[in-house]
Amino acid sequence: MLSAAYRSRLTVVLVGARNPSNIGAAARAMQDFGFHDLRIVNDYAAPFEAAQLEDSQLTVKSAVGAASVMAEARRFSNLAEAVADCTLVAGTTAIGERDIRQDVVSLQQAAPRVLGELQKDGPRVALLFGSEKTGLTKEQLSYCSLLTTIPMFAPEAARHLSMNLGQAVAVCLYELTREGFEGAKELPVLHEAAATAEDRERLTQLLLDVLHATGYSRRFPANASEPLVRQLALQLGESHREAMTWMGVLKQVLWREQQGVG
Amino acid sequence: MLSAAYRSRLTVVLVGARNPSNIGAAARAMQDFGFHDLRIVNDYAAPFEAAQLEDSQLTVKSAVGAASVMAEARRFSNLAEAVADCTLVAGTTAIGERDIRQDVVSLQQAAPRVLGELQKDGPRVALLFGSEKTGLTKEQLSYCSLLTTIPMFAPEAARHLSMNLGQAVAVCLYELTREGFEGAKELPVLHEAAATAEDRERLTQLLLDVLHATGYSRRFPANASEPLVRQLALQLGESHREAMTWMGVLKQVLWREQQGVG
Numbered sequence: 001m002l003s004a005a006y007r008s009r010l011t012v013v014l015v016g017a018r019n020p021s022n023i024g025a026a027a028r029a030m031q032d033f034g035f036h037d038l039r040i041v042n043d044y045a046a047p048f049e050a051a052q053l054e055d056s057q058l059t060v061k062s063a064v065g066a067a068s069v070m071a072e073a074r075r076f077s078n079l080a081e082a083v084a085d086c087t088l089v090a091g092t093t094a095i096g097e098r099d100i101r102q103d104v105v106s107l108q109q110a111a112p113r114v115l116g117e118l119q120k121d122g123p124r125v126a127l128l129f130g131s132e133k134t135g136l137t138k139e140q141l142s143y144c145s146l147l148t149t150i151p152m153f154a155p156e157a158a159r160h161l162s163m164n165l166g167q168a169v170a171v172c173l174y175e176l177t178r179e180g181f182e183g184a185k186e187l188p189v190l191h192e193a194a195a196t197a198e199d200r201e202r203l204t205q206l207l208l209d210v211l212h213a214t215g216y217s218r219r220f221p222a223n224a225s226e227p228l229v230r231q232l233a234l235q236l237g238e239s240h241r242e243a244m245t246w247m248g249v250l251k252q253v254l255w256r257e258q259q260g261v262g
Numbered sequence: 263m264l265s266a267a268y269r270s271r272l273t274v275v276l277v278g279a280r281n282p283s284n285i286g287a288a289a290r291a292m293q294d295f296g297f298h299d300l301r302i303v304n305d306y307a308a309p310f311e312a313a314q315l316e317d318s319q320l321t322v323k324s325a326v327g328a329a330s331v332m333a334e335a336r337r338f339s340n341l342a343e344a345v346a347d348c349t350l351v352a353g354t355t356a357i358g359e360r361d362i363r364q365d366v367v368s369l370q371q372a373a374p375r376v377l378g379e380l381q382k383d384g385p386r387v388a389l390l391f392g393s394e395k396t397g398l399t400k401e402q403l404s405y406c407s408l409l410t411t412i413p414m415f416a417p418e419a420a421r422h423l424s425m426n427l428g429q430a431v432a433v434c435l436y437e438l439t440r441e442g443f444e445g446a447k448e449l450p451v452l453h454e455a456a457a458t459a460e461d462r463e464r465l466t467q468l469l470l471d472v473l474h475a476t477g478y479s480r481r482f483p484a485n486a487s488e489p490l491v492r493q494l495a496l497q498l499g500e501s502h503r504e505a506m507t508w509m510g511v512l513k514q515v516l517w518r519e520q521q522g523v524g
Contacts, residue, residue, distance in 0.1 A: 045308075167294075168432075171436045232504065257522070262520075
C-alpha cells in the first residue's frame with residue numbers, strides 16, 4: 001500500500017518532451033494515480049507553457065485536466081538539476097533502441113526497488129521519461145542507477161519500439177500502485193444477499209414443474225433429468241433478489257399453463 | 263508474453279469514442295502489446311474514418327502509427343453485433359460514476375479470468391471501453407458478464423474519476439501481458455464450446471418474449487426492463503449446449519402460450 005507520504009516522494013521527470021499534449025497526458029496520469037511532483041527538463045519553455053495553457057482549458061471545458069499537478073510542475077534547463085535531490089534515479093527505455101551498457105530490468109522487476117526506496121524515510125525517487133522522438137539519450141541514461149522497460153510485443157527485431165509518452169507514464173504508475181492505495185476509497189462492495197441453497201432448490205423444483213407443465217420434458221427427456229435441471233437452476237440468480245425474480249417468472253409461466261389448460 | 267493464438271482472441275471494443283486521436287491511441291497501445299482486433303461501435307462513421315486518416319499520416323511521418331491494427335479495425339453500428347461472437351464480454355468502468363448493480367472487480371482480479379478464457383480453445387473475449395465523455399452506459403454495461411475498473415487514487419469521494427481512453431487501454435493490456443501465461447494455466451480448462459454473446463442476445467430476446475407473453479412484464483415491470491433481463495439471461499448457460507437448452511425451454515413456453523391463447 002502506497003501512502004500519501006510515499007507517493008509524494010516520487011517525481012516524474014519528462015526529459016525533452018516536445019508535444020504539450022503529451023506533457024498534459026502525463027500530468028493527468030499522475031493525477032489519476034495520486035502523484036504530484038512533475039518536472040520538465042527542457043532548454044526552452046514553450047512546450048511546458050503551452051501544456052499549462054492547454055491543461056487549464058481542458059480543466060475548464062471537461063474536467064479531464066490535471067490542474068493541480070500542472071500548477072505545481074516545474075521546468076529545469078538541465079537534467080542534473082532536475083534530479084539533484086533524488087536518491088534513486090530510474091530511467092525508462094525501450095529495448096533495442098540503442099546500445100545500452102547498463103542492465104535493463106522489466107517494469108515488474110523495477111517496481112519493488114522503487115517502492116522500497118519510497119518507503120525509506122526521506123529519499124526521493126525520480127522516474128525519467130525521454131522525448132517522444134528519441135527516448136532518453138545515452139547521456140541522459142547515464143544519470144540513472146536503474147533502467148527499466150515496459151515489455152512490449154516485438155514481432156520483428158527491426159521494429160522501432162517506443163510507447164506513447166502518456167501511456168508509458170500511466171502504465172508505470174499503475175504498476176507502482178497496483179497493490180493499492182492507502183487512504184483511498186476502497187472498491188464499493190455489493191452487499192446484496194446471495195441466493196441460498198434453499199432458494200436454488202425451490203428454483204429447481206419450480207423449473208421441473210415448468211418443464212413438465214409445458215411438455216418440454218416429454219419432448220426432450222434427456223435435457224430434463226433432475227440433476228441436469230438442478231445444474232441449470234444453479235445459474236438462475238447469483239443474488240437472492242435475482243433468484244426471487246426467476247421464481248416469479250417461473251410461477252407466472254405455471255400460472256399461465258394452469259389458465260390455458262384449465 | 264501471451265502466445266499469438268491467445269492474443270488473437272482478444273477484441274478491444276471502443277463504444278462511442280468520439281475523438282479520432284483517442285481511437286488512434288488505443289490502436290497504438292494494442293499494437294504495442296501485440297493485440298490486433300479492434301472494433302468501433304459508433305452510429306456514424308466520422309470518428310473512425312478520421313482516426314484511420316490520422317493514423318496513416320502518423321505512420322508515414324513518425325512511425326508511431328498503428329497501421330496494421332487500424333487497417334483491420336471494423337466499425338459496427340450497435341454493440342450487440344460487435345460482441346456477437348464473444349464468449350466473455352468484460353466492461354471497463356470508473357467507480358462511483360453511476361449506480362451499478364453488477365459487481366465490479368479490480369483490473370488485477372479481472373485479468374486471470376480474461377486470460378483463462380483466452381486460453382480455452384475457441385472463445386473470444388471482448389474488452390469494452392466507453393466513450394470519453396460518459397464511459398459505458400447502464401444499457402451498455404448490461405451486455406457485460408464481468409466489470410472491471412483500474413484502481414485510481416480518489417482523495418475526495420466527489421471527484422469524477424475517469425481515465426484517458428488510450429491510457430486505460432494501455433494499462434489494461436499491460437496487465438493482461440504482465441504475467442505471461444503462468445497464472446492462467448492453473449485455471450480449470452473447460453472443453454465445451456462456450457456460449458457466445460449472440461447466443462446470449464437470442465436468449466435475452468426470447469426471455470423478453472416470454473415475460474411479455476406470460477404477462478409477467480405487465481405485473482412486474484420493474485423486473486422486466488431490457489438491461490435487467492439481459493443480466494438475467496447472462497446467467498443462462500455457460501456453455502453453448504446449456505444456452506441451447508435454455509432456448510429450447512423458452513421456446514416451448516412461448517409455443518404453449520400461443521396454443522393456450524390462440
